[in-house]
Amino acid sequence: MENGAKIKVLVVDDHPIVRVGIAAIINARPDMAAVAQCSTAEEAIELFEQHQPDITLMDLRLPKMSGVDAIRAIRLRHPKACFVVLTTYEGDEDIYQAIEAGARAYVIKGMPHEALIDALRRVHAGGRFLPPAVSRALAARTPDSDLSAREREVLSLLARGETNKEIAQHLGITEATVKCHVSVILMRLQVSDRTQAVVTALQRGLVHL
Amino acid sequence: MENGAKIKVLVVDDHPIVRVGIAAIINARPDMAAVAQCSTAEEAIELFEQHQPDITLMDLRLPKMSGVDAIRAIRLRHPKACFVVLTTYEGDEDIYQAIEAGARAYVIKGMPHEALIDALRRVHAGGRFLPPAVSRALAARTPDSDLSAREREVLSLLARGETNKEIAQHLGITEATVKCHVSVILMRLQVSDRTQAVVTALQRGLVHL
DNA sequence: TGAGGAATCCGACGGAAGTCGGATTCCCGC
């Protein structure tokens, strides 16, 4: 296959060892090439402009700006840009956000490496790639599970181990109000106390450590 | 360099995409070769017997049996076996356990990939490889932070979001006793409530999701 | 426009969590 027909891939992952390895996998294929790579969302935006890759292979958990934010930012200027998400986690929030932002494939690092190659080829051909586990997580999302902005704010403070009183001071509201928000959060996450709320929020990717 | 002098490496990581990529990095070097690879601790023990690698490159978070358990099991029969730990996390418990089990190097996936190569060569030459962050985490460990077996048991139930009453039933003891254990755990982790305890336990790798 | 829903806010009540003091058992070293 001649050089010009190769699929140009930009690889974004905050772990250099993992990233270089993935680039090696891609470069071992005759029909694709990792033309650039980086560790942060900010660099990704810049490198996209420079290289105009056919596909951007994006990890979601990045320092500071997230991979989803990077996808949104790039698609603002390049609506036709193609993204394949490659991540470790199966938290439904990550998946939902990524698909919402316009990702065309969602590959989990626990899958065989041929799946990654397959996803890249399918997306390049205009298709999609969503493994069953991902589709199931998407389907399991009830509109009820959405949290309001304020509730997410409270949840993130919950996940830092703050007490109701601390959260109240932090937000400039009454402790009673905080309790009310917490109650709503417990209902939405379908759990019965704050500790369970933090655990399931971490599992679902609503907040991070 | 002739083939016989190559460093034989066994690669163990539960994420195939990451693992194949790392093997590719190793195989790109003239003085080393990934002679085998697998996703679980059980397979690792078997493959070690088959290939007798010079170095086993081991991830710590594996399904069922952990990487640390695999290191211990292999070293029981092969005390001279060399291990390089390659993991995502910097939780001090993981680090401590791995070094205790006999790992000669601790490489974090966030480091440049030359660091991995460097670690493999140094360990093969009889040396060690412990990055500053790892040494610091080891030094920060106070004997006070050790939990008893019972306390770890309670902590793991805490991290599943169980209430004191549920934990009591689960362990066949009184709720008052559970509260006592929880109090000790809070003191050892230097936090003030169960939610903070779960968060810091997750951060430090004392328990996993 | 105005009825309804959602988000935000607050106070009072019952139950759970965490602290304190105390007791028993086991193990290690002098």
Add this chain to the structure above:
DNA sequence: GCGGGAATCCGACTTCCGTCGGATTCCTCA
């Protein structure tokens, strides 16, 4: 042996958490 330390166990008291009922504001949509 036996004193001391650590782990395990328990009950009573105080504080915090979560629920309930209720109120206000804002937005939407019929």
